[in-house]
Structure formats: C-alpha cells, structure tokens
Amino acid sequence: MKPRFRQSMGWLHTWAGFAFAWLLFFIFVTGSAGYFENEIDRWMMPEIAVVNKPIDDFSVLTSAEQQLDTLAADATQWYISYPTGRDPYIGISWLQPANAELGTARQWHKKFLSPDTGNTITARKTSGGETLYRLHYNLHYVPVLIGYLVTSLATLFMLIGLVTGVIIHKKIFIEFFTFRKGKGLRSWLDIHNVFSVLPLPFHLMITYSGLILLMGVSFFPVIDNTYGVSKKMHRQFYDESQVEDKQQQIIDLNTTELSLKAILTDAKARYENQNVSYLGLIDRNTEQPGFEVWFEGDEGLEFATLMTYRMVNGQVQLEKSLGKAHSAAKVYDILEHLHEGLFADIYLRWLYFISGLLGAAMIASGMIIWVKKRQKQQTIFINLIDRLNAAVIVGLPIAIAGYFWSNRLLPLAMVNRAAWEVHSLFIVFAACICFCAVSSTDKVWKSMLWIAAIAYALLPLGNILTTEHSLLASAQNSDWLMLGFDLIMLLFAACFALAAALIKNKDNKTVQA
Amino acid sequence: MLILMQILLQLLAFTLLSLSLTRHYSQVMSQAQRLAKSTVLTFRISGYLLLTTAIIYAVYSWGWALGLVYSLATATLVSTFLAVLLTYKPHYLAFVIIPFKPKDLTL
Amino acid sequence: MNFTTKHLITFNVTCRVLIALVGGYLLSALSAVLIATHLPGDKINSIITGLMCTFIIYTLTVIFVFAAKTTLRAGIGVLVPCLLVYCFNHYFNGISV
Numbered sequence: 001m002k003p004r005f006r007q008s009m010g011w012l013h014t015w016a017g018f019a020f021a022w023l024l025f026f027i028f029v030t031g032s033a034g035y036f037e038n039e040i041d042r043w044m045m046p047e048i049a050v051v052n053k054p055i056d057d058f059s060v061l062t063s064a065e066q067q068l069d070t071l072a073a074d075a076t077q078w079y080i081s082y083p084t085g086r087d088p089y090i091g092i093s094w095l096q097p098a099n100a101e102l103g104t105a106r107q108w109h110k111k112f113l114s115p116d117t118g119n120t121i122t123a124r125k126t127s128g129g130e131t132l133y134r135l136h137y138n139l140h141y142v143p144v145l146i147g148y149l150v151t152s153l154a155t156l157f158m159l160i161g162l163v164t165g166v167i168i169h170k171k172i173f174i175e176f177f178t179f180r181k182g183k184g185l186r187s188w189l190d191i192h193n194v195f196s197v198l199p200l201p202f203h204l205m206i207t208y209s210g211l212i213l214l215m216g217v218s219f220f221p222v223i224d225n226t227y228g229v230s231k232k233m234h235r236q237f238y239d240e241s242q243v244e245d246k247q248q249q250i251i252d253l254n255t256t257e258l259s260l261k262a263i264l265t266d267a268k269a270r271y272e273n274q275n276v277s278y279l280g281l282i283d284r285n286t287e288q289p290g291f292e293v294w295f296e297g298d299e300g301l302e303f304a305t306l307m308t309y310r311m312v313n314g315q316v317q318l319e320k321s322l323g324k325a326h327s328a329a330k331v332y333d334i335l336e337h338l339h340e341g342l343f344a345d346i347y348l349r350w351l352y353f354i355s356g357l358l359g360a361a362m363i364a365s366g367m368i369i370w371v372k373k374r375q376k377q378q379t380i381f382i383n384l385i386d387r388l389n390a391a392v393i394v395g396l397p398i399a400i401a402g403y404f405w406s407n408r409l410l411p412l413a414m415v416n417r418a419a420w421e422v423h424s425l426f427i428v429f430a431a432c433i434c435f436c437a438v439s440s441t442d443k444v445w446k447s448m449l450w451i452a453a454i455a456y457a458l459l460p461l462g463n464i465l466t467t468e469h470s471l472l473a474s475a476q477n478s479d480w481l482m483l484g485f486d487l488i489m490l491l492f493a494a495c496f497a498l499a500a501a502l503i504k505n506k507d508n509k510t511v512q513a
Numbered sequence: 514m515l516i517l518m519q520i521l522l523q524l525l526a527f528t529l530l531s532l533s534l535t536r537h538y539s540q541v542m543s544q545a546q547r548l549a550k551s552t553v554l555t556f557r558i559s560g561y562l563l564l565t566t567a568i569i570y571a572v573y574s575w576g577w578a579l580g581l582v583y584s585l586a587t588a589t590l591v592s593t594f595l596a597v598l599l600t601y602k603p604h605y606l607a608f609v610i611i612p613f614k615p616k617d618l619t620l
Numbered sequence: 621m622n623f624t625t626k627h628l629i630t631f632n633v634t635c636r637v638l639i640a641l642v643g644g645y646l647l648s649a650l651s652a653v654l655i656a657t658h659l660p661g662d663k664i665n666s667i668i669t670g671l672m673c674t675f676i677i678y679t680l681t682v683i684f685v686f687a688a689k690t691t692l693r694a695g696i697g698v699l700v701p702c703l704l705v706y707c708f709n710h711y712f713n714g715i716s717v
Contacts, residue, residue: 005687008686008687009683009686009687011686012682012683012686016682156675156678156679159675159679160679160682160683163679163683164683167683174534174536176530176531176534176592177527177531177534177537177592177595177596177599178536178537178596179596179597179599179600180600181600181601194593194596198588198589198592198593198596199589199593201585201588201589202585202586202589208675211675212671212672212675215671215672215674215675216671219648219649219652219671219674221649222649222652222653222656222667222670222671222674223667223671225653226653226656226657226663226666226667226670227663227667237664237667240664241664241667241668326662326664326665326668327665328664328665328666328668328669328672329664329665329668331668331672332668332672334578338582343579347516347586348582348583348586351586351587351589351590352586354589354590355586355589358589358593
C-alpha cells in the first residue's frame, strides 16, 4: 500500500480498526458486562430471597424435592441449585417435556425458594444478564448465523488491528508506562497505547479465543471437506470432539435404590471441604436415572467436573469426568474457559471486567484519534463520524442503563416483558443517536456524558422507590450482590461525571473514564 | 494472601523497570536527569528478576495455567496503576530511588 | 491528485480488500484441510488443530496483502499458494473444495 512496511501496516491498522470499531466497541462492552452475568441477574430479579445465614443442605433438599414433586412430576431433568458466593439463593429448575395436548414445547422452568418457609418465589420476567452478554455474539435482531458470522468478521479485524498495532508501535518498551497529559493528539495516542499494550495478553487471548469459539461456523467448509457434509455430520463432529475421558468406579453405598438424599450424604462424606453448588437428577422416568453432584470451585480452567451416580446391575457406579479426550479439544477447552472466565474468583473476575473495559476504551480512543487527525478538514463526513462516536461510545452505556431502568419500570404483568427490556435497550440507543445527530457538535460529548452520569446515579434511587432494596437495607440484610451492584452504578456515575467535568467544550481532550 | 503477595512483588518489579527509563526517572526526581549506565542496569536486572520471581511464585502456587492467568492479570492491573501514578503523582515513587540518589548526584 | 489517480487508488484498495478477505479465507480454509488430512494421529484432533490455525494464517495473509509492493504481487502471492495447496489436497486425497 505504502512504500514502507510500517507505513502500510499503519494504514491497515487505521482502516481495519475503523471498519468495525463501533461493532467491536459494542462487543467489548456487552461482553464485559457478561462477566457479571449472575450478579446482574440477581439485581434484575429483586424478588429473590438471599440466604444470609448458614443453612442445612438436607433441609434445602427436602423442601426443594417437595416443590419439584408437585410442580415437575413429569419433568425429565431436575436441578436444585444451592446458595454459592455468586448466587446466594436456592433455586429449582426442571426440563418440562413437550406436551402435544397442551401444545407446549420442551422448555426449562426456574423458580426460587424462600430459605425460611421453603415456598416458591416467582421472580419477575426478565432478560437478565444472559441476554445482555449474548448480545456480544448474536446481535439479537439478526438471524443467529448472521450474528455469528458478522461478529467473527469483526473479531478478525480486531486481531488484525492488534497485530498491526504491535508492528507499528516503535517504542513499545520505552513508552510502556507513558501517558503525557494535556497534549492534545499526543495524549490521545499515549492513552490509546496504554489501553492496548498493558492488557495486551488479555486482548490477544479474548480475540483469538473468540474466533476459535465460532470456528466451526465461520470455517464450516473445512469440516465439510474433512469430516462430512450436512448438518447431521457437523453435529456428529461436534459431539465426537466433545467426548470426555471418564473415570468410573463401583462404590459400596449399601442401597438398592438411589435417592438425592443418599448421594448428597455420600458426596459430602467424600469431599468434606467442598460446597455443593448443584444437585441434578437426569434421565428421570427411565430405567437408569443419573444423579449429579456439582461442587462450587470445581469450575477449573482446564475443565468443569461433576460426579454422576447411577445404578448399574444392582451396584452403584460413580463416574467422574477427567476432561476432554482429544488433546486439541483440551486446548480448545482451555481457550473457551479463558474466554468465558467462569473459573475466575472475585479478583480475576474484576480484572477480566476491567481488561474488557480497557479494550472498549482502546477502541473508543482509537476512534477519537481517527477523528482528531482529520478534524482540520471540517467536512460533513468527519463531523458526522464525531457525532456518531459520541452516540456509540457514551450512548451504549446509557442504553445499558436504560436496560436496567426498564427492568424496574416496566409493569410486572406486561406481556413479553423480558423481550421489551431488550427492546428498550435498543430504543434508548436509537434515541442517543438521534440526540447526537441534532445537538450542537461542541456540546455533544459533554451533554452525553452528563446524561450517562445522571442515568447511572439515579439507578440506586430507582431501586429504592420500586423495590424494598435500599443501600442500607441491602447492607443490613447482607445482600452483598444487590449492594455491590448499586454501589458500582454510583461509581460509574461518578466516572461519567468526572469525564464530563474534565472535558472542554470545544476540544474534548480528556481521559476516557 | 497469595494475590496480595503477587501484587506487591509485581508492583516493586514494575516500579524498578519504569525507573530504568530516563523519562520516568526524571518524573520521579522532578528534574531532568541522565541516568548512569550502571544504575539503569541495576534497576533493569532487579526489576526483571523480581518479575520472574513473581511469575515463578504464581506458577508454583496455582499451577501452570492458572498461575500464568493470575500473573498476567496482575501485571495489567499493576502497570495500569503505575502509568496513572507516574503521570499524576510521580513523587510517591521516590522512596525507591533514595538509596541510589547520592551515587547519581556525583555522576 | 487528479480524477484518474484518485480512481486508480480506489480501485487498488478495493482489489486488495477483496484479495485479503476472499483470498485469505480460501488460503486459510485450504491450509486447514491440508493440516487436517496430513497431521498424523487422531482425525478429530487434526481437524480441530487445522481449524485453530485458520485465523493465524488468515491474519498473516491479510498483513501480507497490504504489505506487498503492488496489488498484482499481492494477488499472485495469495493465488499461487492457494493453487499449490489445492493441488496438493486434490492430488493426495481427491478432495475438492
């Protein structure tokens, strides 16, 4: 493209980054929010009663089994979730088979139990954290396949941007810590470097593993040509690659019929220091039902393990998974787990979240630099990009605040309530774009930042007014997730307010919060 | 506790590494300063040694996979923190230089 | 910059983008097939390994296409390896993409 290698790479870096910057920003922000999926879920279902004192595992089992017996007698799978650090409440879920008479499809149901009475609590219908993080690869409104392909393509551009970025950055070590404030474009370049270089291991890992996760979709012709054409063969390839090594042993349990209670007793005796996170009963109503025990903290980086008990020829067989059978599948598994971060404790989880936001900030600062380098031209196009930058970079956080607000404000009995929560996210997003299109260029960043600050600052207040969860009540109730969420919203509000206060009306040179 | 140890080790390591760079050394000293080669070397070697120690320690406590994740995550946290500190409050790092100061002034 | 050179640049850039995206995809998919069929050992393993290499090859190809001196050279540089790998696959396995 250009006479010198570095210049060509600079050109590629600029335009590969520019091409999908907004989409990538969207992917990074919603994906980062996904690291707190369970915590967001808790906030969006304020009806749940948290377990804030030690609780007897067996009494939980008794009341859960009672409820499941009445609610889910003909379900094929039962799960009981025990209170854990990230989900401090008791839940039951079951898989209801399709019913031709009623015309209902096979589907999962979930209810929560009150730790005091053992009665069920029905939480409000919500899209929760799951839909929010799924946005980052399915894009919600488009068909799933298109969503996968578009996000894969964007991620490929991200990878190209990262590699070329490393190539063109001449003084990667000398300027490792460098941020020169108050120097216009120079400061923006510095901050772009800081956001990219310092979390570079994270950026490379998340980008590459993101591509790998969807490789079966984006590179399906390879499977066609080496394994077999057709959906069925793809399915078979997937199943075969997921085969796990299993350790099986016959144990002496002194019983002829397994029950959840018996296996809970056995599991607790086997692993005294571990907390049970799930009990499962699969293949119910068959000859050989399986009883599963999941432990908290067994969600390892290499693999997640569980124990399955079954009756085999009158004896009890205990089966434990040892990870994927194929060595390449093991690598794939590690990358997948690194991407999802389910193994992360609270420290790593926060670093995942922060690194993800740094990635979003890297993209945002890159876009701002793109505009700044061309601002002298004063064309309508550059001006439009600048406005749209404000609409996306600050508008997306506002839209997510809108998503949280809709959870509290939409009527509880509304039809399709959960779907409308997501609609409101995109409605607010669209409103932000409209606002940025009409407001004056000089003030657009400042006003957007103030709107974001207000939207986040008022969330805890909205929580107090619409539910009984105030900051004080949450603290008294040791409801740390609710309290933490509200406090983080205030922190976000403070960051946006700080950015708004620092920003100069005409020349927006400030640190992105 | 292991995490705290990891943070402290890496904080010290990255501080030493940043001080081996003239720009940050001057920031901390609040005057332009040419660094003697020996000082740069001391900072750099001790910095890298500490960093290696931190990584080995992490691998030792968590195993290969998790150890590397922990140390890289901590590196991101610590270096970002240092970048902010060096920009806005560089003097907080002066304590590391004090033992070297007299030697440098003579050069 | 006059009218014609401007158009020439646009044409060149469009060509390179196409070569990079389409050619890069072809080359990485073909190489993945090559790896999947020729790596010793388990078949599933080889396919997964091949698939995991695609994105590295893709990225390198894109970088090459934009680093090449002329668009023609970029085109040839992608096309020739594609043909080579294709012939190799075809000749040894009778596989056609």
